[in-house]
Amino acid sequence: MVAKVTRKLAVGLFIAVGGGLFGICAGSAHEWYPVECCGGNDCAEVEHATYDSARGADGALPILAVTTALGTALVPSNFPRRESRDGKMHACMRPAEGDMRLICLFVPPPS
Numbered sequence: 046m047v048a049k050v051t052r053k054l055a056v057g058l059f060i061a062v063g064g065g066l067f068g069i070c071a072g073s074a075h076e077w078y079p080v081e082c083c084g085g086n087d088c089a090e091v092e093h094a095t096y097d098s099a100r101g102a103d104g105a106l107p108i109l110a111v112t113t114a115l116g117t118a119l120v121p122s123n124f125p126r127r128e129s130r131d132g133k134m135h136a137c138m139r140p141a142e143g144d145m146r147l148i149c150l151f152v153p154p155p156s
Contacts, residue, residue, distance in 0.1 A: 049151035077130045082137040082149035091134040111136045111150065118147040126152045 057104070078088045091113055096106040108120045116139040129151035131134055137149040 069137050078135075079139065079149070084139070087115070087139055087148060088135055089115055092130040094134060108150075111147070113138065116140075116145040118145040120147060120150060124148050124150060128152065128154050 056075060088151055091111045093112040094108050095110040097109055098106070100106055110117055110119050113136050115138055118136060124147060127149060132153045134145060134153065135151040138147050139143040140146070
């Protein structure tokens with residue numbers, strides 16, 4: 046009887062902890078960050094963006110760099126942008142060779 050109770054507690058604990066680890070990205074950020082962008086704490090709302098003064102072919106100002114609570118990353122001109130689901134800009138980045146490397150960039154949908 047004790048073994049069955051202990052096993053049930055162990056299984057329940059495993060599910061709770063495993064589910065918590067799986068949901069780190071969703072719980073600490075926004076549930077819509079894709080897995081390929083977020084490794085647990087790689088994504089955050091952009092606090093500051095630096096723009097180029099020259100407009101691109103689409104009329105938008107190219108983003109040169111983004112700063113989040115995690116740091117600042119350069120945005121290559123051909124870096125793919127994804128649509129943000131909350132109307133704010135978000136960036137996912139990781140440390141790489143002393144700098145931050147941009148993984149994903151989410152921008153508000155065009156108005």
